Every structure is written in C-alpha cells, then in structure tokens.
Amino acid sequence: MKLLAERRRHPMALVVLLLLGLLLTGGAYAVFTGNSSASAQEYTASDVEEGEKLFVTNCATCHGMSAEGTENGPSLVGVGAAAVDFQVGTGRMPLQMSGPQAQVKEPQFNEEETSQLAAYVASLGPGPAVPEDEYLDTSQGDAAAGGGLFRTNCAMCHNVVGSGGALTRGKYAPNLSEVSEKHLYEAMQTGPQNMPIFNDANLTPEQKRDVITYVREISETPSPGGAKLGSLGPVAEGLFVWFFGLAAVIGMTVWLSARPK
Amino acid sequence: MSTTQPTTAVGKAALFTENRVGASRLVKEFGRKIFPHHWSFMLGEVALYSFVILVLTGTFLTFWFKPAMGHTIYEGPFVPLQGVEMSEAYASTLAISFEIRGGLFIRQMHHWAALLFMAALSIHAMRIFFTGAFRRPREVNWLVGIVLIVLGMGAGFTGYSLPDDLLSGNGLRIIDGILKAIPLVGTYISFFVFGGEFPGVDIVSRLYSLHIMVVPALLIAVIAVHLIFVVYHKHTQWPGAGHTEKNVVGEPVLPTFAAKAGGFFFMIFGLLALLSGFFTTNPVWNYGPYDPSPVSAGTQPDWYIGWMDGFLRIIPGWTEFYIFGYPISFNIFSSVLVAGLLFGGLAIWPFVEAWLTKDYREHHILDRPRNNPTRTAVGAAGVVWYLNMWAAASGDLMAVFFHMSLNDMIYIFRVLFFLGPVIAYIVTKRVCLALQRKDREIILHGRESGQIIRLPHGEFQERHKPLNEDRLWSLASFESPQYIPAEPGPDGKISKIEKRRAKLARFFYEDRVAPVTKSELEAAHHDHGEVEQSRKDELTGSQQ
Amino acid sequence: MTSKQHTAEHGTQLEQVNGFTNPGLPEHTPRLTDISPAAERTTERQIAGWFILSMIGTIWFIVSYFLFAPDETMASIQLQNMMFGLGATLALFGIGVGLVLWGKTLVSGTEVAEDRHPIEGNEEDQAVALEILNQAKDESGIARRPLLRNTLIAAVAIAPLPAILVFRDLGPLPGDKMFTTLWGPGVRLCQDPGGVPREDRFIRAEDVTIGSAVHVIPEGMHESEHPLDEKAKAAVLLMRIDPKELNTDPAKEDWGVDGIVAYSKICTHVGCPVALYEHQTHHLLCPCHQSTFDVTNHCEVIFGPAKRPLPQLPIAVDSEGYLVAQRDFPEPVGPTFWEINTRETSEQ
Structure with a gap:
C-alpha cells in the first residue's frame, strides 16, 4: 500500500490513470452496447409512442415527465427494456404504496402495454433488453452448474432453494419458486430494488440460463422425503416436531393413562 | 430351585x-413394581424410546456412511448435483438417501427421532421442575438428567455436522469462530479440533467417532444411572386419595404397565415412521456440498441448539473489547456462558430452594405447580428467557413472515432478554396465587353445581355443592412454603448467611395464600348453614 | 399443618394435612369390560383387529419394496418413501394401540399401593458398613503409611500426562496461518463459480459495473494444497459503487479502483460468509447473526454482534486490465482471536 502511495506522484502515474480511465469508459461502453446488441425484440415507433402516453399518465408522477427522475423515483434513462418488463410485468410498478420495498401484485398492464412501456424506456437510452428465448430455455441449461452459481451468488439472500429470506430493515428477498424464467433473467440482469446487478460479464447469458434451470429444477422436483415444510430448514422442522410431534405424543400419553369406563 | x-x-x-x-x-x-398412572409420567419414556430408535436407525446408517472428506464427483440420480465435486461424507449421505432402498426413510427417522428426543427431554425436565420432583432424595438424579440434556445436545450437534453439507458446514464454521474467541488458547484449540485450519480434512471423521461411540456410550451409561435411581427411589406421585409420602400407588409392571409401556414404544415408533414417510427433514441434497464461500439465507442449527445461536444474534458488538491489545470477545463466547448459566441454574435450584425454605425433608408427593407459586414463577421466567433466545434464532424468518423489520425484531429480543423473565415471574406468581384463592373458594364453598335457584326476593343464585372427600383431599392436602425469618444458629447468633437467606426468602416467599384448614372449612359450613336457615325463615315469614 | 420448623424426615402428606384426613384409596370401580362379557368380547375383537392391521402394514411395506421400486427420479423415491412410511406406521401403530388397549381394558385395572422403603440404610446397616470400611483402612494401613499413600496419589495424578501429550498431534500449531491468505501483490481476482474451479476466470475492472456484486477467489487457488482451507480465508466480495457515495479514508484512497472495492466475505463475528449486498443502501448483511456492515464507510459495523469492520483487500488494475490484489489483507480476516494484534500481516 505504501508502495503505491509513494509512487502516486511518479510521472508515469498520470499515464496509468489515463489508461485506466480510458479502459473503464471503453469497457462500460462495450458492456452496454454489447447488451443492447443482444436485443432481439425490435420495437416500432408506434410502440414507443403508445408507451410514452402510458408513461406520462401512469409513471411520470414519480419518475418525471421524461423519465429523468424526481425525488420520489429514480431516473429511468438507460435502465433498459428488461427493467421495465420486470418491474411492470411482476406488478411491482406502479408502486402501490411506499415502503421498504416494492411489493408483487397483480400486474396493472397487460403484456402489450408492458411491452409498449418497455419500448419507450428503451428509447431513452441504451440498456439491457428483454432476454431472448434461447436463454430462457431450461432444457438447454445445466442444473448442476446453475446450482453452484446459485449457492454462491443467490442463496445468501434467497435461501438455497429459493424460499426467500430477510434483508435489513424490513426488506426481503422474495421466494423464487413462482417467478417466471423471463423475470428471473431480468432480475439478474437489472438488479431490481436492492438486488445487485449480475451483468453478462459476471454471469454470462448461458450461466444465467443455468441458474434459471436450477431454480426450476429444485422448485418443481418433488421432495423425495415428503412434504417440504416450506423448505425453510431446521426452524420449520423444530416447530413441526414441537407442534405436531410432541402434541401427538402428549395426546397419546393422555389416552394411555385415561381410565376406561 | x-x-x-x-x-x-x-x-x-x-x-x-x-x-x-x-x-x-x-x-x-x-x-410388581408400581408405576403411578398419570400422563405426565410418560414423558421421560418418550425420550427413552426415541433414544432406542436413534440407536437402531443410527446403526443402520453407519453401514453406508463414509466419514471421510476426500473428494469425489457425484454421479448419482439427483440431477442438480450431477458432476459436482464433493466430499465422500456428503456423497455417501446422498447415496443413503437416493440409492439405498429405505435409506431415506431410516435417515429421516434418525433425524426426526433426534428432534423428538430433545423435545421429550425438555418437557420431561419441565415436568420434574414444575412439580418439585427434584427435591430430596432425587436431587442427584436431577443432576444426572441435566447431564443427559447436555449429552443430547452434544450427540445432536456432532450428528448434524456429519453430512458435510453447506448448512452444517456453516454451523461448524460458527463453532470454529467460537473456539477461536476463547481467550489465550482459542486459536490452538481450533487448530487441534480441526487438525489445522478450518475446515481441514479431519473434522468429519473426528466428529464421527464422537457421534457413534463416545457420546452414545456416555448417554447409555448415564441413562442407566438415571433409571437405576428411578427404580431405587420409586416414583413420585400426585396428591390424591390414598397417596401418602410412604407409599406409591399405581399399576404393577406385570402385566398392566408392561402392556401399556410396550404398546407406547410401538406408538412412538409408529409416529416417527409417519413423520419419516411423509415429512422431509434435513434435505441435505438441497444444501449442496460444503464450500466456505456460499451461505444460505435462514441458516439455523437444529432447534435444541437454536437458543445459543439466538443469543449470538442479540448480543451487541460492543461487548468485544481489548485489554493490552488482547481481545475479550464477549460477543462470541458468551453463547457458551449463557449455556453455563442455564444448566448451572437448573443444577443448583434444588439446593437453593431447600436452603431458602429450610426444607430438607424427603418429598415423594408432588406439588401442584400453583401450590408453589415461587418455584413455578422462577421456572416460567426461565422458560421465557429460553424461548426468547430461541425465537431470536429465527428472527430473520419471523421478520419475513410477519412483514417486520429484521432490526426491530432484534431490538425487541434484546429488551425481552431482560424484561421477559421479570414479567413472566410476576405474572406467573400472580396467576398461581389467584388459582390458589380459587381453590380456597372451591374448598370452602363447594363446587358450582350448575343449578340456578331463585330466592324469594328475586335474586338468582347458583347452588354450590360440597366436594367429595377424595377431591377435597387432592385440593387441600398441601403445604404452602412460607417465609421463615432469620433464626439464630447453634451458637445463639444469627449468621450473616442466615440474614441473607432470610432477606431472599422474604422476597420470594412472603406473598402467600394459606391453605384451607379443616377448622376453617367447618366454620364456613356453619356460616352457610346459618345463611340457608335464615333464608328459609325469610321464605316462611313472607308466606305468613 | 404447615410447620415452620421442618424437623420431620419426610414431607407431611401422610394421614393428616391441614387437619384433613386422607380418605384412603378409593374403591375400585369396575370397567365395562369387567362386568359385561359382551363388551369384553367386542374389545377382544377390536384389539385383534389392531394386530391384524399391523400385519397388513408389514406386508404392505414388503410389497411396496418391490411394487414401488424407485427409478432414478425424485418422484419415485418420494413415492416409495411414503409407502414405506404408510406400511411402517400401520405395522408399528397397530401393535402399539393393540397392546395399550389390552392393558387398559382387559388387564386388571385395580390400583395397587406399594410401600416405600427408607432410602438410607438402617442403623445396623450403617454400623456394619462403617466397620467394614474401618477394617479396610486398618488392614491396608492407608492411614498409617503416608509415604505409600502420598506417592500413590502423586503417581496416579501424573500418569495421564503422557496421554495428553500424545494428543499433541491432533493438529499443527497455528504459526502465521491466521495472518496470511493466498492474496498478495499481483494476484488476480477470479470469479467464484462455487467449489474449487479448475480454471481461473479473471475479472476486468470494466466488467464490474455500478451495482454489481462479484464473488471472488484468488488466482491459482486450485493449485494450493488445501484449496477449501484457502477459500475459507480468501473469499472476497467485489462491489462497485459510485465513488461519490464512498466516504473513503484518505489513507486508503488507492485501495479501490474507481469505486470498485473488495472486502473479505468472512464475518468478523463468527465467520459466516457475509454476502447479502444491498446495492441501494450499500449494506452488507450476514445471514447467520445479522451483523450489518456499511460498504461506504470501509465496512464498519452498523448493526449486530460483530465488532471489527470487514478487512478490505487493496486492489489495482494490472497491465492487461485485470483486477489484482496490491497485497494481502492488511489485517487478519474472520473472527477475532487472541493473538490478533500480536503481529502485522505480511506487507507483500
């Protein structure tokens, strides 16, 4: 550390810094353009136009008339179609009420409207697009590789089988068993709420597909041991043994020692 | 011959x-040994039967389990792990679950039996405590029982850690953290336990020999001692007609009790079979092989270790401090101190209670919990203290379930850690005293008959009927502990210790509802008679 | 009769308490099966029914062993497990309920009183025991021969010492292991795909976009002797935060790269991996005991049982654009231990 601190004033430091900066900006550009070039869905001008109308009437209060963001909502420039498709498609947006985090509810817009909104937001600046079907096809994914990635990147918040878990101050990571493949992909790509973003350099589209395959596999496979008890681990098992097991045992002891007529 | x-x-x-x-x-x-017949006397047996089932199922599991941490690639039927590198211990646990027919059934039975074993031990211990069955001559057996609980926790933890899955591995990591925090020798102990750095390659085989030999052997020996004492002391019994301090009333082993207890064993076995067939427990296949980098949300130990884990969650970080640069990590090893506090408190209570009440006599008749409000309140305080820590271990799950903030939950648990037992003590004591008063009422004025009578002046009253002799005896034949002021010793002086005892005893035993005496009851009957008589007079008078 | 002076040997629940008299054992009331032969026969059939149910259960277990032989799917394993459960439950419960019913209804239900014997021996027993002990004392001379007695006690006392000594090799001594990890100058950061990967996937600074969290292991981990031991110390979480939001300590200004910071994943409380990164609040939460660290303030503890901040790994970008460590962690990772302040971690 001292070594670096001393060399900070070295004449070469400026060059290194310049190079670094160039690399970073270039890299960021590459990532963004890389993502948008992966966009499969082509939006028409009328989609954008319809989307803008929907946006102004439903979203602008918080996100601003041209999605530039206000005190109550972030800027949507550059969040991409994937973010819109996820937030609106899962019913999180428009927000029902303010709270620690946006709640899932029945989506307010149908698929077409969601797509129009996505087209509008995508037109504001380059951002991740709605994923291609190829990367949502779990028959091509590797559940075992996905399992390793899931345990490393996702399990600490979502639990090892995606049952969900608590975050700080009332926030939580939701249960994943009912989430669609597309929304799983978009969540990884865009990092909704407090979830970190897993861009394509961190988890490649193939790896994302592996993760989705794992989530599908683990939530759709029946538990060989019987009822899953919520897949919540030892707490659920402990409660079950007290409130079912021991209750049954006490019932037996009472029956056993009751005097027959 | x-x-x-x-x-x-x-x-x-x-x-x-x-x-x-x-x-x-x-x-x-x-x-013809006599077993009293009341359901609460069967709880210890549940623990014993669960233990027998644990030994049977555990033996089965040893035939296939490989307690080794060498690496292998999984090629079994569970798709999400195919091709994953894992330890032999974990792979063999998966093989038992999926490739040995009936293996999963037996594995689940072993785990459910362990959970039930500890649960049964707990409520058995509570029964003993709240009825005062630990009093002379049974203090030693009470201590033996506490040793059994500690051994049970040890057996459970060593077993929980064997499959080398992600959940148990993180549990072991917590143990490693606690070991390292021990002042002076912690780092060395950790290195000796794990054969070097955590996780190392030795821990599973070491835990295995503890789990299948050392701990069970100790458990069997201590259970034997426990049972020999039970036989030698004979059972306690509830107060009841014909029950005295010098007899024990119940059913003989042959044939009645043997049939019932034998049947009960099969019923417990059947219950565990039901659980194992239809309810998943410890699905290690979901957790994946142990890897020091990942962790799952909702990482918890089995329930009987939970309270210690809960304490680790509620203790604030400032309890770690440094003396001359050396750390005293109270925020870590205090979970062990808390365990010491609980088991130490349980161990000394019989002696404390005898000292406070100066009651060193033998007791074979149990107290109904309400008839010893102080003991019951102390017990309730302990239970609430434990429950609060236990709940704290699942604070994250509760936060999600009840839509609360995780942080607020922990603040609540911190407050309840101190306040909970105090509230529980006060409330329980009041409830006990109130119940005793109600008993007094029932004894003095009879039971409610459900018959409503209308008096001549229009008042409605329920007719009370006097209790029968047996019921009266069950309710009224108890001693109520009371405050004994400081008394001079043999030398004629009041010692300091005696003064302190009197002070404490006054705090604990001053509030008291005196039991009904025969003369009180007679006086009450007399009054009743008079009242009824005068009413009759009124009745006849008004008719005139 | 509540006596203040507890002089008696026993509690006083004998014949008289508080003036009441123990009414004695209640008369035995006959059960239906005692008086009605018809009821007795019905019960007998009932019990036999339970035993027959048990046999059906056992047979069902055996049948399902073959009938529901599982293939490789979880559903088939579940089915067989349930059928085993059903069979075993019936088999065991049938025997249990039958036996208990037998005991409850057909076996004599009379309550019997057994006298207690005194716990302690009578005076004569005690006298004999004392005599035997005295005799043993005299004959062995253990009281008269202090030399023998004391040397014996000393010999027995030190005899276990070798046994303790041979346990020495349970593990190596810690040495500098608590202060070193695989990180060092120029060691590249690699992505952690779970387990011990055979190939390293290096990370370019540009790939870590704002809001990302990347789980990181050191380059060449699989080549070390005990990769999992190394991973247990070296696991790192890499995050990128808008530099404006970071309150960087001037002394640690060059520890990150344009908002990219790397912190040890090992909780300073008891060592769980701290990896719940909230990319809006920049809080890191430990799922085991809820310690919360603030990434914008060098991962200082803002909630929970941990005391020390998570150690930061100083990073830089190498000539090929990959993220590398500048040096090992400047302080030990993981739970606090006794020797934590006794030495510096290696500068390299």
Whole structure:
C-alpha cells in the first residue's frame, strides 16, 4: 500500500490513470452496447409512442415527465427494456404504496402495454433488453452448474432453494419458486430494488440460463422425503416436531393413562 | 430351585434361566413394581424410546456412511448435483438417501427421532421442575438428567455436522469462530479440533467417532444411572386419595404397565415412521456440498441448539473489547456462558430452594405447580428467557413472515432478554396465587353445581355443592412454603448467611395464600348453614 | 399443618394435612369390560383387529419394496418413501394401540399401593458398613503409611500426562496461518463459480459495473494444497459503487479502483460468509447473526454482534486490465482471536 502511495506522484502515474480511465469508459461502453446488441425484440415507433402516453399518465408522477427522475423515483434513462418488463410485468410498478420495498401484485398492464412501456424506456437510452428465448430455455441449461452459481451468488439472500429470506430493515428477498424464467433473467440482469446487478460479464447469458434451470429444477422436483415444510430448514422442522410431534405424543400419553369406563 | 418339574417348553426354558441367573429374584423384585398412572409420567419414556430408535436407525446408517472428506464427483440420480465435486461424507449421505432402498426413510427417522428426543427431554425436565420432583432424595438424579440434556445436545450437534453439507458446514464454521474467541488458547484449540485450519480434512471423521461411540456410550451409561435411581427411589406421585409420602400407588409392571409401556414404544415408533414417510427433514441434497464461500439465507442449527445461536444474534458488538491489545470477545463466547448459566441454574435450584425454605425433608408427593407459586414463577421466567433466545434464532424468518423489520425484531429480543423473565415471574406468581384463592373458594364453598335457584326476593343464585372427600383431599392436602425469618444458629447468633437467606426468602416467599384448614372449612359450613336457615325463615315469614 | 420448623424426615402428606384426613384409596370401580362379557368380547375383537392391521402394514411395506421400486427420479423415491412410511406406521401403530388397549381394558385395572422403603440404610446397616470400611483402612494401613499413600496419589495424578501429550498431534500449531491468505501483490481476482474451479476466470475492472456484486477467489487457488482451507480465508466480495457515495479514508484512497472495492466475505463475528449486498443502501448483511456492515464507510459495523469492520483487500488494475490484489489483507480476516494484534500481516 505504501508502495503505491509513494509512487502516486511518479510521472508515469498520470499515464496509468489515463489508461485506466480510458479502459473503464471503453469497457462500460462495450458492456452496454454489447447488451443492447443482444436485443432481439425490435420495437416500432408506434410502440414507443403508445408507451410514452402510458408513461406520462401512469409513471411520470414519480419518475418525471421524461423519465429523468424526481425525488420520489429514480431516473429511468438507460435502465433498459428488461427493467421495465420486470418491474411492470411482476406488478411491482406502479408502486402501490411506499415502503421498504416494492411489493408483487397483480400486474396493472397487460403484456402489450408492458411491452409498449418497455419500448419507450428503451428509447431513452441504451440498456439491457428483454432476454431472448434461447436463454430462457431450461432444457438447454445445466442444473448442476446453475446450482453452484446459485449457492454462491443467490442463496445468501434467497435461501438455497429459493424460499426467500430477510434483508435489513424490513426488506426481503422474495421466494423464487413462482417467478417466471423471463423475470428471473431480468432480475439478474437489472438488479431490481436492492438486488445487485449480475451483468453478462459476471454471469454470462448461458450461466444465467443455468441458474434459471436450477431454480426450476429444485422448485418443481418433488421432495423425495415428503412434504417440504416450506423448505425453510431446521426452524420449520423444530416447530413441526414441537407442534405436531410432541402434541401427538402428549395426546397419546393422555389416552394411555385415561381410565376406561 | 422349583418345586415341580416343568413339563411345557416355556416352563423348561424358564427353569434353565432360573438355574443359571436366578431370574426369579428379579421377577419378584421388579414384576410388581408400581408405576403411578398419570400422563405426565410418560414423558421421560418418550425420550427413552426415541433414544432406542436413534440407536437402531443410527446403526443402520453407519453401514453406508463414509466419514471421510476426500473428494469425489457425484454421479448419482439427483440431477442438480450431477458432476459436482464433493466430499465422500456428503456423497455417501446422498447415496443413503437416493440409492439405498429405505435409506431415506431410516435417515429421516434418525433425524426426526433426534428432534423428538430433545423435545421429550425438555418437557420431561419441565415436568420434574414444575412439580418439585427434584427435591430430596432425587436431587442427584436431577443432576444426572441435566447431564443427559447436555449429552443430547452434544450427540445432536456432532450428528448434524456429519453430512458435510453447506448448512452444517456453516454451523461448524460458527463453532470454529467460537473456539477461536476463547481467550489465550482459542486459536490452538481450533487448530487441534480441526487438525489445522478450518475446515481441514479431519473434522468429519473426528466428529464421527464422537457421534457413534463416545457420546452414545456416555448417554447409555448415564441413562442407566438415571433409571437405576428411578427404580431405587420409586416414583413420585400426585396428591390424591390414598397417596401418602410412604407409599406409591399405581399399576404393577406385570402385566398392566408392561402392556401399556410396550404398546407406547410401538406408538412412538409408529409416529416417527409417519413423520419419516411423509415429512422431509434435513434435505441435505438441497444444501449442496460444503464450500466456505456460499451461505444460505435462514441458516439455523437444529432447534435444541437454536437458543445459543439466538443469543449470538442479540448480543451487541460492543461487548468485544481489548485489554493490552488482547481481545475479550464477549460477543462470541458468551453463547457458551449463557449455556453455563442455564444448566448451572437448573443444577443448583434444588439446593437453593431447600436452603431458602429450610426444607430438607424427603418429598415423594408432588406439588401442584400453583401450590408453589415461587418455584413455578422462577421456572416460567426461565422458560421465557429460553424461548426468547430461541425465537431470536429465527428472527430473520419471523421478520419475513410477519412483514417486520429484521432490526426491530432484534431490538425487541434484546429488551425481552431482560424484561421477559421479570414479567413472566410476576405474572406467573400472580396467576398461581389467584388459582390458589380459587381453590380456597372451591374448598370452602363447594363446587358450582350448575343449578340456578331463585330466592324469594328475586335474586338468582347458583347452588354450590360440597366436594367429595377424595377431591377435597387432592385440593387441600398441601403445604404452602412460607417465609421463615432469620433464626439464630447453634451458637445463639444469627449468621450473616442466615440474614441473607432470610432477606431472599422474604422476597420470594412472603406473598402467600394459606391453605384451607379443616377448622376453617367447618366454620364456613356453619356460616352457610346459618345463611340457608335464615333464608328459609325469610321464605316462611313472607308466606305468613 | 404447615410447620415452620421442618424437623420431620419426610414431607407431611401422610394421614393428616391441614387437619384433613386422607380418605384412603378409593374403591375400585369396575370397567365395562369387567362386568359385561359382551363388551369384553367386542374389545377382544377390536384389539385383534389392531394386530391384524399391523400385519397388513408389514406386508404392505414388503410389497411396496418391490411394487414401488424407485427409478432414478425424485418422484419415485418420494413415492416409495411414503409407502414405506404408510406400511411402517400401520405395522408399528397397530401393535402399539393393540397392546395399550389390552392393558387398559382387559388387564386388571385395580390400583395397587406399594410401600416405600427408607432410602438410607438402617442403623445396623450403617454400623456394619462403617466397620467394614474401618477394617479396610486398618488392614491396608492407608492411614498409617503416608509415604505409600502420598506417592500413590502423586503417581496416579501424573500418569495421564503422557496421554495428553500424545494428543499433541491432533493438529499443527497455528504459526502465521491466521495472518496470511493466498492474496498478495499481483494476484488476480477470479470469479467464484462455487467449489474449487479448475480454471481461473479473471475479472476486468470494466466488467464490474455500478451495482454489481462479484464473488471472488484468488488466482491459482486450485493449485494450493488445501484449496477449501484457502477459500475459507480468501473469499472476497467485489462491489462497485459510485465513488461519490464512498466516504473513503484518505489513507486508503488507492485501495479501490474507481469505486470498485473488495472486502473479505468472512464475518468478523463468527465467520459466516457475509454476502447479502444491498446495492441501494450499500449494506452488507450476514445471514447467520445479522451483523450489518456499511460498504461506504470501509465496512464498519452498523448493526449486530460483530465488532471489527470487514478487512478490505487493496486492489489495482494490472497491465492487461485485470483486477489484482496490491497485497494481502492488511489485517487478519474472520473472527477475532487472541493473538490478533500480536503481529502485522505480511506487507507483500
């Protein structure tokens, strides 16, 4: 550390810094353009136009008339179609009420409207697009590789089988068993709420597909041991043994020692 | 020697045994041993039967389990792990679950039986505590029982860690953290336990020999001691007609109790079979092989370790401090101190109670919990203290379930850690005293008969009927502990310790509802008679 | 009769308490099966029914062993497990309920009173025991021969010492292991795909976009002797935060790269991996005991049982654009231990 601190004033430091900066900006550009070039869905001008109308009437209060963001909502420039498709498609947006985090509810817009909104937001600046079907096809994914990635990147918040878990101050990571493949992909790509973003350099589209395959596999496979008890681990098992097991045992002891007529 | 020559096969076998081991004396001694019959006396048996089932199922599991941490690639039927590198211990646990027919059934039964074993031990211990069954001559057996709980926790933890899955591996990591925090020698102990750095390659085989040999051998020995004491002391019994301090009333082992207890064993076995067939427990296949980098949300130990884990969650970080640069990590090893506090408190309570009340006599008749409000309140305070820590271990799950902030939950648990037991003590004591007063009412004025009578002036009253003799005895035949002021010792002086005892005893035992005496009851009856008489007079008077 | 002076040997629940008299054992009331032969026969059939149910259960277990032989799917394993459960439950419960019913209804239900014997021996027993002990004392001379007695006690006392000594090799001594990890100058940061990967996937600074969290292991981990031991110390979480939001300590200004910071994943409380990164609040939460660290303030503890901040790994970008460590962690990772302040971690 001292070594670096001393060399900070070295004449070469400026060059290194310049190079670094160039690399970073270039890299960021590459990532963004890389993502948008992966966009499969082509939006028409009328989609954008319809989307803008929907946006102004439903979203602008918080996100601003041209999605530039206000005190109550972030800027949507550059969040991409994937973010819109996820937030609106899962019913999180428009927000029902303010709270620690946006709640899932029945989506307010149908698929077409969601797509129009996505087209509008995508037109504001380059951002991740709605994923291609190829990367949502779990028959091509590797559940075992996905399992390793899931345990490393996702399990600490979502639990090892995606049952969900608590975050700080009332926030939580939701249960994943009912989430669609597309929304799983978009969540990884865009990092909704407090979830970190897993861009394509961190988890490649193939790896994302592996993760989705794992989530599908683990939530759709029946538990060989019987009822899953919520897949919540030892707490659920402990409660079950007290409130079912021991209750049954006490019932037996009472029956056993009751005097027959 | 028998007097007649047996002719049947059974008779011949019996004679053969008798001539070699003297079985007749055993049958004579134990065949008619009396077991009181009340459901709460069966709880210890649940623990015993669960233990037997644990030994049976555990033996089965040892035939396939490989307690080794060498690496292998999984090629079994569970798709999400195919091709994943894992330890032999984890792979063999998966093999038992998926490739040995009936293996999963037995594995689940082993785990459910362990959970039930500890649960049964807990409520058995609570029954003993709240009824005062730990009093002389049973103090030593109470201590033996506490040792059993500690051993049970040890057996459970060593077993929980064997499959080398992600959940148990993180549990072991917590143990490693606690070991390292021990002042002065912690780092060394951790290195000796794990054979070097965590996780190392030795821990599973070391835990295995503890889990399948050392701990069970100790458990069997201590259970034997526990049962010998039970036989020698004979059972306690509830107050009741014909029950005295000098007898024990109940059913003889042969044939009544043997049939019931034998049947009960099979019922417990059946219950565990039901759980194992239809409810998943410890799905290690979901957790994946141990890897020091990942962790799952909702990482918890099995329930009986939970309270210690809960304490680790509620203790604030500032309890770690440094003396001359050396850390005292109270925020870590205090979970062990808390365990010491609980088991130490349980261990000394019989002696404390005897000292406070100066009651060193033998007791074979149990207290109804309400008739010793202080003990019951102290017990309730302990239970609430434990429950709060236990709940804290699942604070994250509760936060999600109840849509609360995780942080607020922890603040609540911190407050309740101190306040909970105090509230529980006060409330329980008041409830006990109130129940005692109600008993007094019932004894003095009889039970409510459900018959409503209308008095001449229009008032409605429920007719009370006097209790029958047996019921009266069950309710009224108890001693109520009371405050004994400081008394001078043999030298005529009041010692300092005696003064302190009196002070404490006054705090704990001053509030008291005196039991009804026969003369009070007679006086009450007399009053009743008079009242009824005067009403009759009124009645006749008004008619005139 | 509540006596203040507890002089008696026993509690006083004998014949008289508080003036009341123990009414004695209640008379035995006969059960239906005692008086009605018809009821007795019905019960007998009932019990036999339970035993027959048990046999059906056992047979069902055996049948399902073959009938529901599982293939490789979880559903088939579940089915067989349930059928085993059903069979075993019936088999065991049938025997249990039958036996208990037998005991409850057909076996004599009379309550019997057994006298207690005194716990302690009578005076004569005690005298004999004392005599035997005295005799043993005299005959062995253990009281008269202090030399023998004391040397014996000393010999027995030190005899276990070798046994303790041979346990020495349970593990190596810690040495500098608590202060070193695989990180060092120029060691590249690699993505953690779970387990011990055979190939390293290096990370370019540009790939870590704002809001990302990347789980990181050191380059060449699989080549070390005990990769999992190394991973247990070296696991790192890499995050990128808008530099404006970071309150960087001037002394640690060059520890990150344009908002990219790397912190040890090992909780300073008891060592769980701290990896719940909230990319809006920049809080890191430990799922085991809820310690919360603030990434914008060098991962200082803002909630929970941990005391020390998570150690930061100083990072830089190498000539090929990959993220590398500048040096090992400047302080030990993981739970606090006794020797934590006794030495510096290696500068390299």
